[in-house]
Amino acid sequence: MLTKKSIEKIAELSKIPLKxxxxxxxxxxxxxxxSFVEVLKKLKTQNIExxxxxxxxxxxxxxxxxxxxxxxxEVLRNAKEHKGxxxxxxxxxxxx
Numbered sequence: 412m413l414t415k416k417s418i419e420k421i422a423e424l425s426k427i428p429l430k431x432x433x434x435x436x437x438x439x440x441x442x443x444x445x446s447f448v449e450v451l452k453k454l455k456t457q458n459i460e461x462x463x464x465x466x467x468x469x470x471x472x473x474x475x476x477x478x479x480x481x482x483x484x485e486v487l488r489n490a491k492e493h494k495g496x497x498x499x500x501x502x503x504x505x506x507x
Contacts, residue, residue: 422437
């Protein structure tokens, strides 16, 4: 059984800010996932060949040919914000 403390630790390690009800919702969902994994553990898979992909598709390669690309000025003309020759975007990760 997952404890509130273990859910908080998972959230902290994942850099996911959770509060109040979010913790209990996540706890219930994770418990369902763990229960399902326990069911899967009981399946007899000793003589089953591993499946890595099911389409039969193999690697497809293409020639490495350079082609025309946009000039920096053209790209920056459509940017909301830029600093020098670089596009500015919102941060994705919360740095601490």
